[in-house]
Amino acid sequence: MADLENAVLATVLALADIPEPAKQIAQERHNQFKAKSAPCGFEEWLSYLVNARVLVTASVSPFSGLIWRNGSTPSASDINWLIDRLGKAIFAECALSLANLSGTEQSGTDVPPQFAFLSKLVARDSNLGRAHLFTLNYDTLLEQTLEVLGIQYFDGFSGRAEARFDPSVYGLDVYYPGELAEGRVRRFDKFLHLYKLHGSIHWHTADGELRARHPDLAPFKAYQGQSVTEKAVRLADIADSLPSVGILPTANKFAQTLSMPFAHLFRAFQIRLSAPQTFLLVLGYGFGDDHVTRIIETALMNPSLVLLVVEPNPASDTVKRIQAYKDLGKRAFILTPTPEAFKTEAFKNATFDDFAQTLMPDVQWLNDFLRLRRFEKQIEKSKPGADDAAGEA
Secondary structure, eight states, X not given: OHHHHHHHHHHHHTOTTOOHHHHHHHHHXXXXXXXXXXXXXXXXXXXXXXXXXXXXXXXXXXOSOOOOTTSOOOOHHHHXXXXXXXXXXXXXXXXXXXXXXXXXXXXXXXXXXXXXXXXXXXXXXXXXXXXXXXXXXXXXXXXXXXXXXXXXXXXXXXXXXXEEEOGGGGGOOOEEOGGGTTTSOEEOSSEEEEEETTOOTTEEEETTEEEEOOOOOGGGTTGGGSOHHHHHHHHHHHTTTOOOOOOOOTTOOSOOTTHHHHHHHHHHHHHHHHSTTOEEEEESOOXXXXXXXXXXXXXXXXXXXXXXXXOSOTTSHHHHHHHHHTTTTSOEEEEOOOHHHHHXXXXXXXXXXXXXXXXXXXXXXXXXXXXXXXHHHHHHHXXXXXXXXXXXX
């Protein structure tokens, strides 16, 4: 989230048409970020902006304007502009495309870490119950990986062409019909539940409903590698046609348009952590979002919950936090490199990539999947004219 906040704020501040009051607000936040003195997380700060917009635009609001702590007095149009550009900058930063498989991969260490993680996650013993995956990421890399691997998932939406948010889907499951399972109904193995607690770039609102439709990500493949100035120029060119990421921070108390989806998702998070015999694996989360951290800390009161946090930096505050948690019945554990290993090669061990590719046990069906992909590539190359077509491309 820190890298995302820095990139988004820098790009928005570089936009030529930024209103001065909006610039003052964004610049103050960016200065706090660089000085590591921000009083709240990025999501919470965004929620204050959204709340401010509602306070000055709602027909029933008694407020006609607001004064920021830095003395700026943004108008409703200034706040609207800033929220719109922040959302679109987040969209552009998170419009990530999954790397294509070359067809030469031999094992889980050769594929993107999302492939290794998800394939190994769904390969767990089905008697342990379905895996529930909660993420704070806005990008769709997990969804892209699930589709390539053929893993079925429910993400809170029903429908295909214009999916609508329908939390009842989380109560469903996927089974083989009896005639295909020796006369008995059998669960489909490759399946999980996916919850995007902070929204997603493929969420949008239409007619007062939350809907999901995956956008074309091709135009953004070069965006992440561009300079701040180049990003600002690109964002300005496409701002009018670019959708805004579906954000409504959970700290938002006033706007109600999307409050139900987020309220339901966080309630589901709480319910899952309070269930008996729950194992919570935390990857890539630095405990910087207070509303998420509070749920985890409350869940530690569940006597049968076991917590494992994977942290690549042995000197981080996360390590100290989990060490404090360990006193609660010895049920909180942290996987982190030794200071010596970190000094030798920083951020190599206990990262998401390292955990997914080398620490999680290999599964046969991923190897079978890769073998099938290699076979498909061989068939394509053996087709008449394949070399000529490759040369033309």
